[in-house]
Every structure is written in C-alpha cells, then in structure tokens.
Amino acid sequence: MPRSPADHPARFVSVPTPATRWWRTFLPYQLVRFALINVKMLRLLRRAHRDTPPPV
C-alpha cells in the first residue's frame, strides 16, 4: 500500500484489512450485496414517498 508523507493527515486514517478488501470482490458475497443494495434503495424510495407532504 502506498505511504503518505509523514506530515500528511493520511497517517491518522483507518484502512481496510485484507479480509475487508477480499470481501469487496468476492463474487457470491457481492451478489448478495447487490440484492441488498437494491432493497435498501427501494426502502429509501418508499420512505421518501411516505414523507412527501400533501399538495398545496
């Protein structure tokens, strides 16, 4: 992983572990994530629709 200059704020930043990075490209897991992201977006749309104020 590239290193930043010693005085750069990146010194104090959290970084993902190798396992986290592996999960990000592990196909079966990403297929599940794909489905779940779609569900999250549909829930968001439903929530926004529910909160939309009535016409004036």
Added chain:
Amino acid sequence: MAKIVILGAGVAGHTAATLLRRQLGREHDVTVISPEAEWNWIPSNIWVGVGVMERREVVFPLAPLYAQMDIAFRPGRAAALFPEGTATDSRSFVTYLPAGAAPGADPQREYYDFLVNATGPKLNFAATKGLGPHGGHSVSVCTADHAVDAARAFRESIARLRHGERQTFVVGMGHGTCTCEGAAFEYVFNVEHELRRHGVRDRARVLYVSNEPELGDFGLGGLHLKRGGYVVPARLFTESLFVERGVEWLHRAHVREVAAGRLACETADGREHEVAFDFAMLLPPFRGAGLAVHDRQGADISDRVFTPGGFMRVDADYTDRPFEAWHPRDWPSTYQSPAYPNLFAAGIAFAPPHAVSRPLRSPQGTLIAPAVPRTGMTAGIMGRTVALSIAHRVRHGPAAPLRRAPFATMGAACVASAGTGFTRGSAATLTLYPVVPDFDRYEFGRDLRFTTAEIGLAGHWLKHLLHHLFLYKAKCRPFWWLIPE
C-alpha cells in the same frame, strides 16, 4: 388547449417534458427549447473521460424522440422571458436564438401558459484564470465532448508513463464555490483504477483538490453512518479509500489560477500552494443560465425572478441569515416562482436558499463553500414534481394544488464509481435521507436507518445497470414511466 414550454433538455427538463406529454392529451402543446441537440447521461461521462466508454454510449439525439413523442423541439438558446407579455400583447412568451442563426439574427418567440426553467448550469470556467478546455489548461467531464477531450489527454499521459516518464494527475474542483464533488471523486478513482490496469501506477502521482471542508462532505454537510456499534462520519471511510488507493488530497482549497503544467491554490488556513501537473481535470463552478426578464413595459425585472448568480428564485426562504440559523423548511417544495405562478424551475436552475456545508473563508477573505448538488436523482424528482403540478393545473384550473418535493423529505441514492470491470470494478453506494439534514428530527441530521454507504463490486454492477436503465427511460422505451427517478 394549454401550451407548456420547457427550457433545457437535461435530466430535469427531459423528465418534465416526457411526463407532461404522457400526462396531457395531444390537444395540449409541450415544447422544449434546448441548445443541446442530444440528451447526455452525464453520470457516465466519467467513463468516457478515461476512455472505457464511447461518446455514442452516453448520448442520443433528441429530435427523433421528440418527433415520435409529439413534443415540439426548438433547438436554440433561451434569451429572455416576458412573463407579462408586452404593452400590445398580454400573452407570456420566451425569446430564444435558434441554433445556427446568424449573429445578430432576431430572436424567435415561443408563447406559453406554463414555463419550466430547467436550463441547467452555465459552466463558469471564466471564474478561475486558465481553467477549462476552451483556451485553458485543464480538461473537464461536464459534457460528453469535454469527456472525449479528457480521454485523449489521459491516453497521452498513459503513453508517456509507458515510456518511463513520471506524471502527476490532478483531479478536483477548479474553484472554491464549485458543486458536484461526487463527479470529481468518481473521476479521480477511475483515473487511478485505469493507471493500475495499464500497469503504470507506480510512476504516477494522483492528487485530489477539493473545496470540501472534509473529504466525504460532497456539498451535503457530510453524513453519519452506523458501523460496528458506533455512529461515525463518512469522512472516515472516504479518507480510508484515498489512503488505500494512494490518492493524495488537498481539501478546503480554492484554485486561483491554472497555467500550463501548474496550478496555484489557497487553502482555508491561509496557506498558498503551487502544484505542478501533467494532466488536470478540474470542474468549474456553476452559474444560472442568466435569462433576462422584462415586464410589460419592457423594463428589466430580472432581479425579481433570478438571483445575481442567475438561478431562479422559487418558493424558498431567501432571507439572509447566518449559516447556523438556517432550517430545512427554508428549502422550496413546489419550485414555483413567487413572482409568476405559471413559472417553475427544476434541477440546477433553481436558487438554493443557503449552503448545507459550512462555508469557510480564508484569511485572505476567499470564500470556500461547496454548493448543494442538485443533479441526478434530485433533478429528476424536481422535474417530475413540476410536471405533475402543471398537468394538474391544466386539468383542474389555476387553483388546483401543487405537488411538493422538499429537499428536507427527499431521499437520494448515489452510486460513485471507483473503477470499472465486471469482476475488478468497484463503486461506493450511498443512500441518504433526507438530502438536507434536519437536526430537529434526527440527532445526526439524517435518519441513520436509511443513510448507508458501502464500497464493492456490487456497486459497480449497480452503476452499470443504472446507466442502461436511465438511458432506456430517457429514450421512452416501453413502460419507461415505471422506472423511478
């Protein structure tokens, strides 16, 4: 019979035009005036800009579609509004200069009963000396043509890297008051991804320059997420991605000047920076289209309808007050002009009442303040809201209620590409609710059940799916209206 004129054919204008056509019978006229002959799915321009997608994949011509949809298309640039008509003709009209008209040609008139201003942004490259592809020293991905030029410059840099040269890539915001940080974020990680794919990453320095107060702010004041039993700012994950991919950053920055191979900028702490570069993609700040408005006697009343920045005043609270005193209810909900009830704005054309990100000022007095993004999903929702309001008024008369879609109850989903490839791509997927934080309702300004973020390959698949889905919708293919904005 009603006549509705829409200025602009971007996400907001095209959504409004196609929905109005679907909502209203053929006895009503829907007319679009736009200087652009093509519709452009702008979120995919970042892929054109790194050469992984062709220009033809992100645009399509508007004229054949509008002919098929029975929408009148007037290629040209709107010039002035006459909402009261003239002393001799009380009908409201807009003037426009037809595309290809000779210099000095008389503008054409288009009469209207309702007008939607969806003119989008005027790309204000002139705000920063030397910025932009038109006589400047940086490239852009704001339009498909800009992105094609950016891809050409990017390919040249890759060729130099292959010959053993070192190259510095600078990507970000070309001014302290820019918006759409998300596009620059996507572009910088696609550049980094492509450099790795071409096997030249080790000879390249990649620097992100942004006006955001913190990485991950995106002009939305940042967001908080629930993760691992904590509520944490998204800044942690954004910075993490920059470090993981070896992308350096300079935030709270205002670019003062771009010259050949170097740029000068100042940061909010007062420090001056000079950065040498071989390739720079810097986005410009936006202005409104800058239409003139005249009353019946011909007097200029533009300041009643537009702000000095050229954005249209709508039903927002524009009272000047300190940043700490703003409230979500300041934001508009119907996007109707308070000056003329048959005038609406959608997308970037409406004037936001205030910044959501805390504005900063450098010791030299330079304002560094990202503006709220009003593109993509939010622009589409505004276009739909305005279209349904107008259709309702056409059917039921001028007292019919107007639809509302305030930013304070509007959710947004954003998929920010961080590199392409069916098995090697990635993207950050964000959902947030509401767009404008409401600290009265939520401790952290947003509902943490609906405010989420993750990065991975699934995000890339989704970004690719959305590319095809929204082009399908924009082309009005069968059942296009079932696809939400």
